[in-house]
Every structure is written in structure tokens, then in C-alpha cells.
Amino acid sequence: MASVAARYDELKDLDVEVFSCSVDSQYTHKIWQEHELSKMVPGGVPYPMLSDTGGKIGRLFGVYDDKGGVNVRGRFLIxxxxxxxxxxxxxxxxxxxxxxxxxxxxxxxxVRKTGQPTPAGWEPGKKSLKPSPDLVGNVWKEWKIGE
Amino acid sequence: MSCAEESGRIMVGQEAPDFEADAFVKGGFKKIKLSDYRGKWVVLCFYPGDFTFV
Structure with a gap:
């Protein structure tokens, strides 16, 4: 979670709320923050650390591992x-x-703002595609791999 | 902690199941309900446990 915390400002600038979630209690989260995370990230983890004791939320999202009794590394963008x-x-x-x-x-x-799909590897400033009947079979003219 | 009792498969393009959870936030404790964050982008990250690297 420290790697996300270190770059949290980037997500904040994108108006994204971050929640982390494990089967640990909120009290264990507090101790982890105080004893380790705050030494890895200046100020500690800035986003809410959710407690999922029993794995109920993990089950809802299909990431709870019954055998290990923990949530596996699942990441959801909502x-x-x-x-x-x-x-x-x-x-x-x-x-x-x-x-x-x-x-x-x-x-x-x-995509949400423009309605235009983004090709493989798209980064801001790169070309997105305007869907139309004319584009069918002509993507090769509009976009090249690595572009 | 209480969660909405929902079943079914998780799928992109489908609504995320709602839940409420106890959370530790910057020194305090707080309840977080996913549906309170409508209008915002949310990244929800699960991980195996505290004191492991993520």
C-alpha cells in the first residue's frame, strides 16, 4: 500500500478516492501505520484503510481466498x-x-469525457479513436502500434 | 461491519456491490460506505494483510 501512498497526490489530482482493504481490523491498520507505513511514506498512508474481518467485502468482489483466509491482490476501478x-x-x-x-x-x-475509445498503450496527449462506420477496417490508417 | 447482501458475478461494466466498513483514516476511525462516493472515481485495493509489502 506504500507504493500507492507515495504517489497518492497523482490520484488526488485525478479526483480519485483510494481505499485499501484487508481482513485486518482497523486497530491493526493503526499499528501498521504508526510502526511501519509512516516510516516508508512521509506522513503515512493518507487514504482510508478498510477493515474486512471475515472477508465479507472480499467475497462480494470475488477476491477472498477461503484457504488462506485472506483477500488476494484485487484492484477495482469504479x-x-x-x-x-x-x-x-x-x-x-x-x-x-x-x-x-x-x-x-x-x-x-x-473516454468518459470524449466518448472516444483509446487504443492499446494510450497515454494522455496521444490519439484516441472516433468510432464510425468509416473506421471499420481502416484503423490501420488512423493508428499504428506503438503510436 | 455490515455489507449489502448481494450475490452474482463481479463484472466490468456492472455496478460494484455496495458495502460499509470500519476504516482507519489518518489517525482516527470512520465508517466508509462505497455508495457515499457516487460522483467520484474510486480505486479499491485488496491485499492479503498488514505488515506485508504491497
């Missing part, structure tokens, strides 16, 4: 209408990539 736009689920040993999360947020916000 839009202002409450609709899930993106999700990524990893097994515990591999951490997430913040850069890709930020890119997806920007791309989904671009």
Missing part, C-alpha cells in the same frame, strides 16, 4: 456512477504497478 470499469487480480507474491493504474484512470476519464 466510475462516478458506481460501475466497475477495470479490475486486476494477482496472487499474493507479486505487487501491483502504480503506473499502469494511473494510466488506466486517465484513459477511462478520457
Amino acid at each position: 466510475d462516478p456512477d458506481g460501475v466497475i470499469q477495470a479490475m486486476e487480480v494477482l496472487t499474493p507474491p507479486v505487487g501491483r504497478n502504480f503506473g499502469e493504474l494511473a494510466r488506466q484512470v486517465k484513459a477511462f476519464q478520457h
